[in-house]
Amino acid sequence: MxxxxxxxxxxxxxxxxxxxxxxxxxxxxxxxxxxxxxxxxxxxxxxxxxHMTIVDLTGEDVIAFLKKLFANNIDNVKQPGKAMYSCMLNEQGGVVDDLIVYYQNDHWCRVIVNAATRDKDIKWIARQASDFEVSIDERxxxxxxxxxxxxxxxxxxxxxxxxxxxxxxxxxxxxxxxxxxxxxxxxxxxxxxxxxxxxxxxxxxxxxxxxxxxxxxxxxxxxxxxxxxxAGMHLYGSDMDETVTPLESGLGWTVSLKDLDRNFNGRQVLENQKKAGIKTKWVGLVMQTRGVLRDHQEIFEGEEKKGEITSGGFSPTLGYSIALARVDKSLQNTCSVMIRGKSVECSIVKPCFVRNGQSCL
Amino acid sequence: MSEVPGELKYVSTHEWVRIDDNVATIGITDHAQTLLGDLVFVELPEVGQQVVKGEECTVIESVKSASDIISPLTGKISEVNELLSEKPELINEDVYGDGWILRIKLSEKAEIEQLLSADQYAECVENEDH
Missing domain, CATH: 3.30.1360.120 (Probable tRNA modification gtpase trme; domain 1)
Structure with missing residues (x-):
């Protein structure tokens, strides 16, 4: 139960x-x-x-704390009520969870994290908060x-x-x-x-x-x-987890490196990754033939494995199957996906298929 | 509680069978379609293909997952429900009628004796739920 x-x-x-x-x-x-x-x-x-986890963070140091906890910069949304999407990272730059934070004032921010990660997240936040004047209230x-x-x-x-x-x-x-x-x-x-x-x-x-x-x-x-x-929105645990960074998960736009003094968890790893060049990219796949793309199916270019579907399924709006995938940076235009031992051709598109009722393809 | 018509035969892998002389019509049960959710794709096998009792004969896919159809009997496929290629949702809408999947010309008629009755199948579902 x-x-x-x-x-x-x-x-x-x-x-x-x-x-x-x-x-x-x-x-x-x-x-x-x-x-x-x-x-x-x-x-x-x-x-x-x-079932989602609502956490109110209050206290003197809330802003300083969130600057350390989140890869995105809370300073970008310092107007009462404004929301920001971010990941919180571990020291290796891996994604502990993704979340939405609603800035209320300098001493109160409301954070929504996932349901399945509730215990892990609360523990993580509490551990990170030990050096800050912050109260954590799971609502x-x-x-x-x-x-x-x-x-x-x-x-x-x-x-x-x-x-x-x-x-x-x-x-x-x-x-x-x-x-x-x-x-x-x-x-x-x-x-x-x-x-x-x-x-x-x-x-x-x-x-x-x-x-x-x-x-x-x-x-x-x-x-x-x-x-x-x-909508091409990420699902934690499928599209990203603790073993990958936001930069490897199509979430580079949620990482704010601008403020050089802001030493958030995992920053150094992301900086190094950026310098070395990210070897993968996060894309959308479209399969117009019959069948359904599923999580973890492997992606090929010819005989060579080039990536994996992170989440796939049937698109009721479009009437065919779509997927989000992490693939080799070099992969362009088309690829093949192995579905139960058969190779099926897919086109590679931007990872957003439908917005406001309309196809983006 | 899902529907289990008394006049049909069943197997524990959640297929139903309607025997008509030496031809068996096969589909999935109401219980199975409930578990799978909306069907979005049915891979129709070739007419003439040989199928063996207890072995996979085709695949159906729902919004949730892909699922093998296990042939309840041995024989040769004599007909497939072509309507399903355009309207897989027929399985959800009329699981024991228009949602049939394939027909087999039986080569081992004695296998019919091993199929489950509606009561036996209902019990099997009951046990699975607990």
Whole structure:
């Protein structure tokens, strides 16, 4: 028996197929993953993401601490509510986890890390914090919903509290607002417009019901994965982990080396890698023939192995299979992928397939 | 609880069998399609291909994973469900009807005796769930 979010009973009532995800009993889908996927691309869907780990960091040294903990620079987002995506690295430059941090003020930042890495992350943060004046508060009292899709904002309008309705609905991407115990952020993991909303556990069932009443479709982790894959967004544990650096995982854009005095974990390794030249690149693969690309399938150019799929699957929006892959830097245009002993041709594209309902190919 | 029609035969690898004289129609069970989720690709085997009881005869892929179809009986493939190449979702929508996968002309009719009844298969699923 895994951990349960406050919405567990609601999921069961909606006939969710529940699966274990990182020690949590979570909905995989409520009947059809593909229909849920389309609902988010075309209308609006809601995901229970209360299993994710919400950590409030407070204290005198929060900013100094995050400058050490994160590969991206918190100084870039020092406006109340602004969000930043980053990785936290170990001393070898490997990715301990990826995360979103919401800057609140110089003495409070809210960090969201993954669910499956909860214990490891909390330990890691605590260990790194020992030299800093920082308190670490794991907010198990809070739940989180992701409401995503082109109609998300419209459907949420009547649910937002009246006193700050305009402010919330006018939030720009990667910004957030705190109102009472609710926290509204214009962020997501689908490549669509939408909000991630954090609230007390005791409020989430009512909020969920209001969304369903407004016609928002409940969506499971299955659709969450195909949506993020189409959007070319990373999945920790598949696309990167502790054995690779962000530079080897298509996450160079999240590494900030500009401030020479900022000595974040793993910096030296990344600097050295950069000097020596990165030998791999992170790409998208498209297979227009029939079949499905899957994690760990090997990539070839002729007889020579040139890389591996880090996450692959079927794209419901495009109607064929796509994948994210780490390949040799020299690989161009096309490659072949071994699928159950057969070699299948794929084209190499930028690692982003669908955004805002439209194909990027 | 998944549907297990009484008039069909089953194997523990989650295929169903409908015997019609010496031809067997084969598909996957409701339990199997529930576990797999939305089907997105069915690799149809060649008509005329020899299949052997207990051995892989084709592959289906869902949003979640690839899954081998194990032939419940021995014989030669006499027909495949061509509709599945364009509409693999027929397996989800009508698993015991339009979602059939292939037909085999049987060469070892005695093997039919070894297939599971609906009750036996339901019990087998039950045990798997616990």
């Amino acid at each position: 895994g951990a349960k979010t406050p919405l567990f009973q609601m999921h069961c009532d909606h006939h969710a197929r529940m699966v274990d995800f990182g020690g949590w009993d979570m909905p995989l889908h409520y009947g059809s993953q593909i229909e849920e996927h389309h609902a988010v691309r075309q209308h609006a869907g809601v995901f229970d993401v209360s 198990k009292d809070l739940s989180m919903l992701a409401v995503q899709g082109p109609e998300a904002s419209e459907k949420l309008l009547s649910i937002f509290p009246e006193n700050c309705r305009d402010d919330i609905s006018q939030l720009k991407a990667f910004n957030s607002i705190c109102s009472d115990e609710f926290f509204y952020a214009r962020t997501g993991y689908t490549g669509e417009d939408g909000f991630e909303i954090i609230m007390p556990n005791s409020d989430v069932v009512t909020f969920w019901q209001k969304l369903l009443d407004a016609g928002v479709v409940p969506c499971g982790l299955g659709a969450r994965d195909t949506l993020r894959l189409e």
